[in-house]
Amino acid sequence: MILQALVDYYDRKANDSESGIAPQGWERKELPFLIVIDQDGKLVNVEDTQEMEGKKKRAKSFLVPQSENRTNGIAPNFLWDNVEYVVGKVGKGKESRVAEQHKAFKERLEEHAGTPAIDSVLAFLARPTKLEELEAFPAWKDAADTDAFISFKLVGQPEPVFRDREVMRIVDSPDDDGVDLQACLVSGTQDALTIKHTPIKGVQGTKASGGRIVSFNFPAACSFGKSQGANAPVGETTAFKYTTALNTLLGKDSKQKMAVGDATMVFWAGKRHSFENDFASLLQGNKDDPDQLTEAVTALFQSIHDGAYDEDKEDTTFYILGMAPNASRISIRFWHVGTIAQMANSIATYFDDLSIVHGPAVQDHLPLWRLLVSVAAQGKTENIPPKLAGDVMRSILGNLPFPESLLQAAVQRAKIDNSSLYEYPRAKLIKACLNRKWRVGNPNNERSLNMSLDKDNINIGYRLGRLFATLERIQQDANPGINATIRDKFYAAASSTPATVFGNLMRLKNHHLSKIENQGCVIFFEKLLGEIIYQSDDKPGISAFPAHLSLADQGQFAIGYYHQKQDFFSKKVDTDNQ
Structure with missing residues (x-):
């Protein structure tokens, strides 16, 4: 149900020419730097695509050939990747491994030799002094230090080489000869099986490389004789759609x-x-x-x-x-x-x-x-x-x-x-x-x-909360400008074990009332205390302070206290007419 809904969302966005969602075989990726070369592969410039967005720089986003699923193995992306893969610049990785990565990057391009744009890139990569030439450009230092994603652009062209018409045709027409087709559990159509689903990025707490919501990486989770994606067959088209939809929803600008x-x-x-x-x-x-x-x-x-x-x-x-x-997966x-x-x-x-x-x-x-x-x-x-x-x-x-x-x-x-x-x-x-x-x-x-204040609420917690707020207000009127009130010292006990503190608070109240000079105010508080504590025709009185209040009654206490305080704030006591 989840995957199908995401596939439907992808189809909806794909039918909207303004959505910008990636077509199959492509993905959105920010490339901070582009190596600009001429048709003969000679270096012209290192272009910085970043612009200020608020207080930070933000790289330009491009529609690039879909990235490869890789964990520890070597799997180069097509015509774009990090600095180590693209030009063999040793950064965080070991020199021998970086050399293997760069070799794999070139070999993938050589499979499509004869395409003019790719031939230009191969000519640049064949230059023995390419790293020294790159160091002549100020932008290259930032690219090399951050192991940034980079690609190539032919001088005079508005887009990187992977947007060349012939290159796009290569990406859009993968070689599917000899691929075993199976029924996709989501779409029901015959399609090539997805062995490893594309990682989902943007879920907080996951690694920068992302996590998967469909994965099988230990034997106990696998059916007999099956491994990885074969345990829950999902076609490549469906897998692309749902992962692209989800990564779009999780994108930076979403x-x-x-x-x-x-x-x-x-x-x-x-x-x-x-x-x-x-x-x-x-x-x-x-x-x-x-x-x-x-x-x-x-x-x-x-x-x-x-x-x-x-x-x-x-x-x-x-x-x-x-x-x-959830570890390397997403739950x-x-x-x-x-x-x-x-x-x-x-x-x-x-x-x-x-x-x-x-x-x-x-x-x-x-x-x-x-x-x-x-x-x-x-x-x-x-x-x-x-x-x-x-x-x-x-x-x-x-x-x-x-x-x-x-x-x-x-x-x-x-x-x-x-x-x-x-x-x-x-x-x-x-x-x-x-x-x-x-x-x-x-x-x-x-x-x-x-x-707001409910004078008919007879819940013991609510009434005690009102009583506590009233006792606090009496203390404040008796001691104008007081820094700390009974709220600071006695609220926790009053709201959970009332019997332990309310006796003392009621005796303290008498002392506070005696300090209030305005007799109209004193009469008002005495009437209010009587309304809260004593029995009337339609509600029982508080005969004894309970030893404990349940969690729900503690919640009632909090609301009674809050309501009574707000009632004091909402209207000034007319002490002259009490």
Whole structure:
């Protein structure tokens, strides 16, 4: 299913003349340097294709003959490769091996001697002083020092030699004589079998050389008498299409990829659709410009709220693939398929679950990256638990409860970190965790959490959170400008083992109230404490402080505390009329 969907995506892009996706036998590759020669093979220049992009140089991208699958063996690319292969310049490799690599590079070209452009390259490579001649050009030092990918260009021609018409004909017409054809498991057509699939590059955590999602490299994984790709026959055409599609989605300039914890996610639609670009704003993090990102998330929310995707009459399919590194291979972390309308509905529910009251200085909607950072140690992206982001993503797309580990992380960080920077996003997550859990299964008939203060919520955790926020506010009014409050010292114990601290806090409250000179303010707080603690006609009182709170009730405590604080901030107490 995954490979077929990627093949379909390749076919869709191949039919779009503006997509720039590579045709079979070719691939996109950045070549920082080109050796410019004349028709006789004489060196003319070393051309640097790099241009400044932001603060870094970026090499020009070319459509080059498809690279060879190589690990430890010697397998030269056709008319382009690194400096060691192309001109035999010894860099990181041993001199003897570099000589073998360069010899193999020339021998591959000699198979097509008689093609004018290739003959010119062979003439240059035959020059015994070619390395000394190259050193006369300033750009060559950078090329040699970095073992960069290089190729050749004939003087006066706009493109490298591999874009010569006769050379392109060679690449487009490979010699298939004597190739054994087998049925491809994906397409069902007869095709040459792919022994080693092209590496997938761009998945975070994998080697620079990439990894494979289809591979067999130890006997226990192989069927009897079969090796490598023969265990799951995939035709060369299918293998090229799916690997090219996936590498395109993972490319440097792709807007259809994002990091999700330790996983890398790509997504695409069954046909061209604006949702492909809009979807990225849900998660993607941009430390350089977080405000722009937040605006993009808000725009996505508004589009969904306005029903922009509800009228997708053709039920366009949307695919989401999450991948993570696994040694030299790539493992599939998650795979989700649905219509764009279904995806939009799931995201709308997600936004609704996150909605919570906040101050004027923060935005309504935050990308998931900003939310997850709030539950990570030291507020660092690299400290987000590896599997957490992928599990959360699955929950969002499937409209499922969030993993218990997310609630646990949010509650734990609330006890340790009282930074106002993370209080709001953490409250959003805790509210969403609890509401999604209750929506699926609610044996205790818990009421869902509101966006703002809910005076009718009788949950013990929620009421204790409100009580703690009120006691803190009393302390602050009694000691204007105080640097540390009961939040700093007692929040962890109050939210998990209330009986150990609330008795002392209630006695301390009496001392604080006695210091407040404004009696209207004192009366207001006493009324509020009575509302929270004591029994009324429609709700029970707090008869005793519990010894322990469950994880869910600790989450309720956090929301009760947050709601009550926001209620204090949202309206100034009219002390003159209390």
